[in-house]
Amino acid sequence: MMQILPKTNIDFVGRRKYGFTISAVLIVFGILAFVMIFLGRANLGIDFAGGTMIQGNFEKPIKVGEIRKALKEIGYGDAEIKELKRERPNSFLIRVKASVEEITTVGENILAKLKSTFPDNPFHKDSMDEVGPVVGKILQRQARLAVILAFVGILIYIWIRFDFRFGVAATVTTFHDVLVVLGLMFIFQKEITLLVVTALLTLAGYSLTDTVVVFDRIRENLRLFRKKGDFPSIINASINEVLSRTVITSTTTLLVVLTLFILGGEVIHDFAFALILGIIVGTYSSVFVASPIIVEWEKKSPKRFK
DSSP: OOOSSOOOOOOTGGGHHHHHHHHHHHHHHHHHHHHHHHHTOSOBOHHHHOEEEEEEEESSOOOHHHHHHHHHTTTOTTOEEEEOTTTSTTEEEEEEEOOSSOGGGHHHHHHHHHHHHOTTSOEEEEEEEEEOHHHHHHHHHHHHHHHHHHHHHHHHHHHHHSOHHHHHHHHHHHHHHHHHHHHHHHHTTOOBOHHHHHHHHHHHHHHHHHHHHHHHHHHHHHHHHTTTSOHHHHHHHHHHHHHHHHHHHHHHHHHHHHHHHHHSOGGGHHHHHHHHHHHHHHHHHIIIIIHHHHHHHHHHSOOOOO
16 A cells, blocks of 8 residues: 555554544534524525525626625615635625515616616626525425435445444444534534535545544454454554555545635535535544544443454
């Protein structure tokens, strides 16, 4: 196997309490984010909350304050206006949450107001998406169902792939990663959209794959060295043996996602950001969460692994 790191002998197991402490704090934010989303108080995108999103560009430079002032005159002062500097000059994204009954007229009202307020600086619409509140509720239910089905599939695989203790540790780690990334997205005030849900499901699979690699090496070493060394030493040796592979995989994946984050445009910006967090958290958890759970379990209930 390709090596980019020298042979290491890091005491990961001895530092597991630090990992547990960090994870506990982050999980609290994840649970808070989940509750806020369930109550509809999180920063939900128009996919879930309903609303109108318009993307386009002005012919001449213009300030966000000028656009907001114009929209405030027609009752949309709370609209989210974002300049898309990476797209092209004078390009903007305008989002209005669905708090009005006539959702289909919001986009027309905004375009008409921009045209009348800035006659010498025309706004050219590239795209306009409209989602009603009822459709947003349906998408919320479908997103929750997709998450549940995905996790059921993952759990079935875990329980077939591993024995009970390893299965529990892998399950806890997968839920840990999703909750932590969700909590971080909440802390950074990122919009929760369908793309973000897709990113969460993607990172669940990524995290599980990384955990499987570590667990496979642990099981191999348990069969070979169970009689020669204590359990924590075998866990440490296993993690150090796959550390180079983990670094290579995480780094190359991270480079690809960073490219999407920087060059992919505003539409997939939050999606790429969630994946970046997921890669970092998934790599961390396979070392400082999944394996230490096995160690703690063995400490409280020793077992002769086959």
